[in-house]
Amino acid sequence: IATSRVEREPLGVCGFTPPWNWPLNQITAKVAPAIAAGCTMVLKPSVVTPLNAMILAKVLHEAGTPPGVFNLVNGPGSKVGAAMSAHPDIDMISFSGSTRAGVSIAQEAAPTVKRLAQELGGKSPNIILDDADFNKSVAKDTFMIFMNTGQSCNAPTRMLVPEDRMEEAAAIAKATAESLNVGDPTDKATKIGPMVSESQYNTVKEYIQKGIDEGAKLETCGLGHPDGRETGYFARLTVF
DSSP: OOOOOOOOOOOOEEEEEOOSSSHHHHHHHHHHHHHHHTOEEEEOOOTTSOHHHHHHHHHHHHTTOOTTSEEEOOSOIIIIIHHHHHOTTOOEEEEEEOHHHHHHHHHHHGGGTOEEEEEEOOOOEEEOOTTSOHHHHHHHHHHHHHGGGGOOTTOOOEEEOOGGGHHHHHHHHHHHHHHSOBSOTTSTTOSBOOOSSHHHHHHHHHHHHHHHHTTOOOOBOOSSOOTTOOSSSOOOOOBO
């Protein structure tokens, strides 16, 4: 005979900080389960992409979401996000973003012992074994690296292949990168748009320069703008 009972109840007030790279997707991935579980929430969108969250707030209001269930605040993570992490009335923080910010949030949340769920940045390894179809796998995964202008946490940016097939894989990756059009994202012929901001563009340039300085073999492109895109935050599709 069972002598125990498990009850599921809402966690309470949730603080959400989604990233800028897939903003609406990441917002709804946090908000929808919380509403379904009966939680209230405070959402702080990225300062880079605030408008989609503001539109969602209007949608939820017009849909009849009870007042106080969904709350939206805007501002920088260093101030608003920090205040949310440390606030004693917030029971959980869900954060997607950089490792640096994740460490700070964990430290700020610790004194109130709140629940913490984090999805932090990394360089995803992509292992292609010797029996794979290299023409298919390398080409597909090279495109996946550059999808969303390379601004995805799951981009397979490190491709690991058998050493004796390195030159073959590099040639396929080079050809794939050079076949992708970089330009105006409203043009149907465009496959790759610009970086989201000047800061992100400069970060990409720094990593390209770091690869050159560390002696990695540059297969294609490198620093500078793509042909015909001398202005704007357009980066060249670089393969090392």
